[in-house]
Amino acid sequence: MSAADGVVVGTTKLVDHGPDSARWTLVLLAEGYQQAELAKFHTDADAFVTRLFSTPPYTELWCALNIYRVDIASNGSGADDPAACADGAVGTGTMVSTFFDSTFCVAGTRRLLAGDEHLADTTAKAAVPEVDATVVIVNAAEYGGAGGLVAWTSTNAAAGEIAVHELGHSAFALGDEYGDTLNTYAGAEPNQPNLTIDTSRATTRWAGLIRATTALPTMDNPDCTTEDSRPSPVPAGTIGLFAGGNRYHCGLYHAEYRCRMRALGNPFCAVCAGTIKATLRTHLPMASGPVRGVQFTGTLAPRQTHQWFTHDWPACWHVIWTVSTTTPVTPGPGIDWHVRVERANRETITYWIEVTNLTSTSLDVEARYAIAARE
């Protein structure tokens, strides 16, 4: 049960926003898909890409990303699912031969799904040398995932949420913001940027985001032997110090009552979103060129208004439009114009350019573009 139990079939670039060396490059690996199931992996990978695009802050930093899909055909389908798990959960007992040897019940918790992390990392690097982060999509419907050197997710109905959460661990070093199995943390300040032991208003990690009127700690757990299920004492979006993190009920604090790193289905809190943004922002397209050109020409009758459109412009390009008349007009203005924008799909834009002839004579016009940033 290892790399001998499958073969790397090929690599496909799903999202291309420029050279990998400039972008934050994400690789999606197939695990537990047999050759005949790779079309399903393509669908699962596309669904994850769609989900990631719709998830702030990835949406606004989308142009920082490149995404690849690596097809890997395993001998078996699915993942190992031990019949008995230390947390008391009962699995199916299925054992399958797959490329990364993934299994549920990692560390005795059935929902923890992972495999050979080193092999996943080296496989991603071999396929895409400039890889920054890796998600392994495991062809198993049971709920599961994990985030370590790489992120792992099953194909459960919650897969998109699982993958985004686990990517928070593996790519941005975000910690879990819940406590479930451990009581009180007594160690040093954790490495995760969204967790802290420091309750000082002046020095705690996200002190600059906490209002002077917000109590600190904002919400402590009165019983460190169990999860605190009380409602928030402060309005949604309040940044403070809320007990719970790295599976400890007490001793560690996170920034907001709700966050995707605490429970799936929530948006990222400000601290987690800020951490992701800080990394991705440096990978956005930079100024280039400008590349200039004339997109179209036309003739407008006296007082006529006409709208042209031009489609399939990469959404990540910074495009500036101007319109000029090529017919001399003296005196006074000859034309004016307006640009309207349509996001036709995730990756392309259609520009609608409306030009009005302000004169009583026919005019020739030309619409010019200047691409200020491409890569």
Added chain:
Amino acid sequence: MFVGIQFTGPVAAGASHTWFTHDWSPDWHVIWTVVPLTPVAGAPQLDWSVAVQRAGASAITYWITIHNLTSAAIDVEARYEVLD
């Protein structure tokens, strides 16, 4: 020349929303463009206009009004292109 994203945000269906961004150097030649983040194919989704305030000897404030032309809420992204 350098470029960037100044802000993102929602605009309700059929509505206009104005953002402002301050303390831009008057020496910079700044062009503002706006694109939707919400894909909807088939028709223009937004247009925008820029108003300018000389807030001080060394500071310009740009007021960017974005109009959602559609019947559904959209998210938008305002980009700057500084031509210096």
